[in-house]
Amino acid sequence: MTDTTTDLVRLSATETAGVIARGEASAADVAKAHLDRIGAVDGAVHAFLHVDAEGALAAAREVDDKRARGEEQGPLAGVPLALKDVMAQRGVPTTCGSKMLEGWRPPYDSTVVTRLRAAGVVILGKTNMDEFAMGSSTEHSAYGATHNPWDLDRIPGGSGGGSAAAVAAYEAPLAIGTDTGGSIRQPAAVTGTVGVKPTYGGVSRYGLVAFSSSLDQAGPCSRTVLDAALLHEAIGGHDPRDSTSIDAPLPPVVAAAREGAQGRLDGVRVGVVRELSGEGYQPGVEQRFHEAVDLLRELGATVTEVSCPHFQYALSAYYLIAPSECSSNLARFDAMRYGLRVGDDGEHSAEEVMALTRAAGFGPEVKRRIMLGTYALSSGYYDAYYGSAQKVRTLISRDFAQAYEQVDVLVSPTTPTTAFPLGSKLEDPIAMYLNDLCTIPSNLAGGAAMSLPCGLSPDDGLPVGLQIMAPAMADDRLYRVGAAVETALADRWGGNLLTQAPELQEKA
Amino acid sequence: MSSITRDEVAHLARLARLQLPEDELEHYAGQLDAILHAVARVTEVAGEDVPPTSHPLPLVNVTRPDETHRSLTAEEALSGAPAAEDSRFRVPRILGEEA
Numbered sequence: 289m290t291d292t293t294t295d296l297v298r299l300s301a302t303e304t305a306g307v308i309a310r311g312e313a314s315a316a317d318v319a320k321a322h323l324d325r326i327g328a329v330d331g332a333v334h335a336f337l338h339v340d341a342e343g344a345l346a347a348a349r350e351v352d353d354k355r356a357r358g359e360e361q362g363p364l365a366g367v368p369l370a371l372k373d374v375m376a377q378r379g380v381p382t383t384c385g386s387k388m389l390e391g392w393r394p395p396y397d398s399t400v401v402t403r404l405r406a407a408g409v410v411i412l413g414k415t416n417m418d419e420f421a422m423g424s425s426t427e428h429s430a431y432g433a434t435h436n437p438w439d440l441d442r443i444p445g446g447s448g449g450g451s452a453a454a455v456a457a458y459e460a461p462l463a464i465g466t467d468t469g470g471s472i473r474q475p476a477a478v479t480g481t482v483g484v485k486p487t488y489g490g491v492s493r494y495g496l497v498a499f500s501s502s503l504d505q506a507g508p509c510s511r512t513v514l515d516a517a518l519l520h521e522a523i524g525g526h527d528p529r530d531s532t533s534i535d536a537p538l539p540p541v542v543a544a545a546r547e548g549a550q551g552r553l554d555g556v557r558v559g560v561v562r563e564l565s566g567e568g569y570q571p572g573v574e575q576r577f578h579e580a581v582d583l584l585r586e587l588g589a590t591v592t593e594v595s596c597p598h599f600q601y602a603l604s605a606y607y608l609i610a611p612s613e614c615s616s617n618l619a620r621f622d623a624m625r626y627g628l629r630v631g632d633d634g635e636h637s638a639e640e641v642m643a644l645t646r647a648a649g650f651g652p653e654v655k656r657r658i659m660l661g662t663y664a665l666s667s668g669y670y671d672a673y674y675g676s677a678q679k680v681r682t683l684i685s686r687d688f689a690q691a692y693e694q695v696d697v698l699v700s701p702t703t704p705t706t707a708f709p710l711g712s713k714l715e716d717p718i719a720m721y722l723n724d725l726c727t728i729p730s731n732l733a734g735g736a737a738m739s740l741p742c743g744l745s746p747d748d749g750l751p752v753g754l755q756i757m758a759p760a761m762a763d764d765r766l767y768r769v770g771a772a773v774e775t776a777l778a779d780r781w782g783g784n785l786l787t788q789a790p791e792l793q794e795k796a
Numbered sequence: 797m798s799s800i801t802r803d804e805v806a807h808l809a810r811l812a813r814l815q816l817p818e819d820e821l822e823h824y825a826g827q828l829d830a831i832l833h834a835v836a837r838v839t840e841v842a843g844e845d846v847p848p849t850s851h852p853l854p855l856v857n858v859t860r861p862d863e864t865h866r867s868l869t870a871e872e873a874l875s876g877a878p879a880a881e882d883s884r885f886r887v888p889r890i891l892g893e894e895a
Binding site: 392393394395396488489502528531532534598601603604605607608615619622623624625626627628629632634636637638639640641642643644646647650655656658659660662663666672673675676677678679680681682683685717718721732733734760 | 800804805808809810811812813814815816824827828830831832834835836837838839841842846847848849850851852853855858860868872873875876877878879885887888889890891
């Protein structure tokens with residue numbers, strides 16, 4: 289690999305678009321450099337389930353042709369991106385990390401993909417994930433785990449571990465993730481990258497394979513806050529094809545990121561959530577988090593502690609609501625119209641084929657959640673479990689509303705711990721679920737939230753994420769505060785956190 | 797909260813159309829029981845007066861103009877089918893022998 293191609297993969301999305309717009313490199317060169325990088329490191333990282341070299345180069349050439357014709361192009365034209373394998377892309381395998389959809393090629397594009405194409409973004413391929421986005425480590429993928437680029441023996445987070453690892457390993461400057469209980473933010477935290485869960489309804493879910501429809505939200509993964517804002521703007525906004533899409537202008541996220549990068553946060557009121565700390569939190573994570581809070585004060589923000597007393601019930605409510613919705617959503621995998629079919633031998637009935645297929649096609653975590661949801665929704669248990677969980681959801685939304693009367697944004701660690709070793713929590717579902725302790729409240733209430741790197745934990749040298757939360761449709765606040773923190777930390781570190789990551793061995 | 801038995805898991809698996817082998821039923825019974833005990837605390841906190849939230853957005857009956865758009869062709873719709881015949885999905889028999 290030449291120095292030039294190495295340089296091209298290290299650029300941010302913003303810088304990459306600039307290089308292409310100025311004609312210093314073609315979009316095709318940029319795509320090739322990233323495809324080479326994937327070829328060199330993805331054997332070790334396993335961020336991708338499918339690499340679409342042909343499609344990527346064709347999209348890149350189109351950007352180059354438009355530039356040659358002098359056409360006006362958007363701020364991400366020619367920038368490569370990794371797409372989580374839960375998003376439908378026409379003609380490209382879309383598995384959701386499941387054997388159930390092995391070999392399935394969607395006959396249509398999701399709205400996110402349609403918008404990416406319109407923005408001239410070059411889609412490199414599909415990234416690994418926990419099966420149907422259920423998990424916090426990518427170990428529930430039917431195609432093997434993704435490895436954390438900081439330490440290949442550790443988890444990259446989940447469910448969007450492939451997207452976060454691709455960004456952290458310089459395989460793509462941008463990626464799309466989806467966040468139902470933290471699947472964008474937790475992987476961002478443990479890989480030292482930026483991830484944003486937009487306001488629920490802020491980005492269209494059309495063509496996003498549904499897991500838990502009242503919680504699922506697609507959003508950007510990147511190495512910088514400004515890059516996340518540009519991607520957020522490219523994919524966000526109302527879509528008539530998604531009835532839960534918010535019919536209002538997107539908050540000014542890019543302007544907010546640029547304003548934040550100026551550095552000062554005078555007049556911004558920050559609340560530290562008292563309940564998201566203490567027992568179960570790694571000391572090194574808490575230390576870096578407290579330093580980030582001190583930094584917010586230095587930048588001029590007013591910091592107060594706020595209490596959200598019902599957050600302690602969020603995890604329990606989530607693990608009733610999400611499985612309940614999943615048990616209903618995943619009923620569509622019935623072996624009739626697409627996907628796997630097992631036992632169609634002329635002897636078995638349609639119903640038997642359905643049951644045989646679902647047993648063969650779904651992995652253990654998906655089966656657990658389907659049965660848990662079936663239980664929680666069954667007569668006799670509905671009120672006690674699903675009904676109570678929905679009430680807790682109301683109480684959590686009220687906690688947020690009260691907090692936002694006093695402050696503009698809330699902060700917490702993104703995850704209670706840094707990346708744990710692969711395999712260490714696989715047999716203990718409850719230990720795995722605890723990873724989402726801090727991220728779940730925003731999903732339940734539908735607000736916006738970001739994770740960005742705030743340092744390396746002194747106890748193990750692994751990345752720690754700072755979570756910033758904002759009310760629904762106030763996504764711009766995340767970007768203002770996030771960019772200010774990012775800028776101050778980059779000054780302190782002499783670059784972003786990923787520059788401190790160990791070099792991955794490149795395969796010749 | 798009641799604990800979840802092997803027979804209940806078998807019933808849930810039937811309802812969810814999952815043909816699970818016998819030895820897995822016991823395994824899932826233990827795990828589901830542990831998860832249900834861990835989440836049962838949701839029942840402790842909310843009183844009668846708290847309304848349930850099913851969805852973060854207060855949306856009711858979102859409609860769009862009734863206009864036709866391009867939709868999938870039969871060929872596209874069948875492109876992922878496990879089996880197709882005469883431009884239709886071919887499915888295993890639906891009715892039992894006695895029907």
